[in-house]
Amino acid sequence: MMMIKKAKVGDIIEFKNGLRGIVEKVNENSVIVDLTYMENYRELDLQERTVVNHKNYKIIE
Numbered sequence: 001m002m003m004i005k006k007a008k009v010g011d012i013i014e015f016k017n018g019l020r021g022i023v024e025k026v027n028e029n030s031v032i033v034d035l036t037y038m039e040n041y042r043e044l045d046l047q048e049r050t051v052v053n054h055k056n057y058k059i060i061e
Helices: none
Strands: 012-013 019-024 032-033 049-053 057-059
Touching: 012 032, 019 049
Parallel strands: none
Antiparallel strands: 012 019, 012 057, 019 032, 032 049
16 A cells, blocks of 8 residues: 655645645644645635645645
8 A cells, every 4th residue: 555645734735736735734634724825815715724635735845
């Protein structure tokens, strides 16, 4: 079984067509991400936070 590298709190991740955010909390199967990190956050009309499964993101920083 392949191990997925899990993000840590404070990591910047990218998911879903280039959305980026800061990991606020790490759960067993997902992370909670703060999307206000993105400069164009307001224009995108998104919620402030979202949940992303570990399989669905890559760690940027």
